[in-house]
Amino acid sequence: MQDARFDILGIGNAIVDVVAPCDHGFLSKHDMHPGSMRLIDAAAAEALYAAMPPGTESSGGSAANTCAVAAGLGARVAFQGKVAQDQLGAVFRHDITAARVHFPTSPLAGGAPTARCLILVTPDGQRTMNTFLGACVMFDESDLLIADIEEAKVTYLEGYLFDPPYAQAAFVRAARAARAAGRQVALSLSDPFCVDRHRAAFLDLLADVDILFANEAEICSLYETPDFADAMVAARADVQLAALTQSEQGSVILSGDEVFAIAAAPAKLVDSTGAGDAYAAGFLTAYTAGRDLPACGRLGSLAAAAVIEHYGARPRTDLRALAAQ
């Protein structure tokens, strides 16, 4: 892979997470589908926040999490996403910058506040997310820094970015700019309901995607099949490389005629928030360093294990030891 200024450039929603524990009764009382992400407006966010237990705030956003973990693993990383000019925006900017991620996107002045995701973690470690997109809805093509995209080995796009109204066009433009510069494009499907909302657009985009990340529910949603084996066959026909995760069962990497089964790394599950993001980070860090596919999957598994043992989507510890493995 040709050298570049960045190994990975992520584009996604710039979100601050508010994480609190709850029981399953709280989820059903507030009509949440366990393990999913739903979009809520400002009024619903306020009402749900008022009903929630005390929380902990930390920077989140799917691609942003991936970027922070990859930088912790030693990759050279950039991120593009929209925060507002407010306290939570300052928190997001601090955290991603302190994680050694280049983050040049200018904040939104006035208008909506920085996006937040109200995350309820049930005793089984599953996270259920309620996202108020806030300033993210203003991310559009004019926010893309094409020169940086052209200088990144892999441009990584989160599926959630299909939800904000102007971001889809930016998404497609970023993918094509990366491809035109001889770079690669990775896409994460993010969530089965997100896939359901934007299935046709996702399938169209696959023509410009080199590496697809998805979990079992997401890839089955994309191809509208309940059968993972069928979904694998369909994915193999659509992309040259797919990494499909299956929680504690590990992951499957599909590359042309090759299939690699990768075990999950042992971990004591506390909060699964960010597991898929961290897997993509580990995978892409190894991939852009020229490692073989099983090594990419193994670093993905190790990175995922490192974030599910505590509350929050980003690592608490120095990850360079993982990368050395």
Next chain:
Amino acid sequence: MQDARFDILGIGNAIVDVVAPCDHGFLSKHDMHPGSMRLIDAAAAEALYAAMPPGTESSGGSAANTCAVAAGLGARVAFQGKVAQDQLGAVFRHDITAARVHFPTSPLAGGAPTARCLILVTPDGQRTMNTFLGACVMFDESDLLIADIEEAKVTYLEGYLFDPPYAQAAFVRAARAARAAGRQVALSLSDPFCVDRHRAAFLDLLADVDILFANEAEICSLYETPDFADAMVAARADVQLAALTQSEQGSVILSGDEVFAIAAAPAKLVDSTGAGDAYAAGFLTAYTAGRDLPACGRLGSLAAAAVIEHYGARPRTDLRALAAQ
């Protein structure tokens, strides 16, 4: 003890904590005294934040932590303290309210932002704190809700509130109002350097204090002695009840001629932030429920153990099981 609307009413700085891990080299590079609290201005807060690793935000403030833990243990609790009308102020209000603490103080509109404390946690679990007081400096006598103070069994004052310029007068007035209503007053010394800054005022206030909380360093600072035994003798002469904590060695309760030695509860130390606050919460919850002094100390130890096993000063779990013990 005569019944009242509240068991405990805390008055203190209303602060959002920003917690990040660091090594001892980072502390010395930034001239921090390990384990202490120092006050910093807005510019220093910005510079230190920029240099800090990625953090996690959660509601803090010494007396506010005590209030949240006590409410979790089943006590009826109120808190008075000043936040600004901003995002971090909304976070503080949400968390203390969600912890079932009555919090009627109106926010500061315009002016300084909500206070924050940049907390660096070293690998030994010790926390070193850098407080930007923000809106707290505007807390004054007009913020006191005297009717609530008169309706609380114990009014609990944090020593840190001696630092904001207008709060000392409010502090003295609150203590006297509580006493005049036949209620009791508890004081936490908060920090040896805070004691050093305000020693004469603290010694004056003891005339209006029924219950004194301090750790070894704080009580030795108050009486300017390196000897804990000497400090105990002095404290016994000044207050009718003192609970003096000694980290993993537990605590000593002094009441007239009686002395009770209380063991620490077993815990795996991750972050000592909030240990003293939680001890006071456990102690006062049992005390206002009419339990004997050793039982008060034991609930203090259990509550402290519950918060030092994770990052942050407030409990992550339901504490009512502790109270049942």
